[in-house]
Amino acid sequence: MTAPSTAIPANTRTRGARPSTGLVTAAVVVAATFALPGGYVVWRVLTASGNPLGLLVERRTLEPLWRTIQLAALVAV
Numbered sequence: 001m002t003a004p005s006t007a008i009p010a011n012t013r014t015r016g017a018r019p020s021t022g023l024v025t026a027a028v029v030v031a032a033t034f035a036l037p038g039g040y041v042v043w044r045v046l047t048a049s050g051n052p053l054g055l056l057v058e059r060r061t062l063e064p065l066w067r068t069i070q071l072a073a074l075v076a077v
Helices: 021-048 061-076
Strands: none
Touching: 021 061
16 A cells, blocks of 8 residues: 655646735845955955065954854754
8 A cells, every 4th residue: 555645736836926026135235244254355456566475464454354253054954
């Protein structure tokens, strides 16, 4: 004896409605805000006249990166 199928037949499946503009805008703002520390690191490396690898270990560079990692970990839990 087999268990009854719970799959929805292909001909009755419908795609959900598209998300509202407000929801998409909010998602883009959150994503952009989350990406700011990474963008800051890239901007600093591209505009620096010194050693680019040295910038990656500076306190001013590592602090925003560490806060971003902490935020990602807290959100994931």
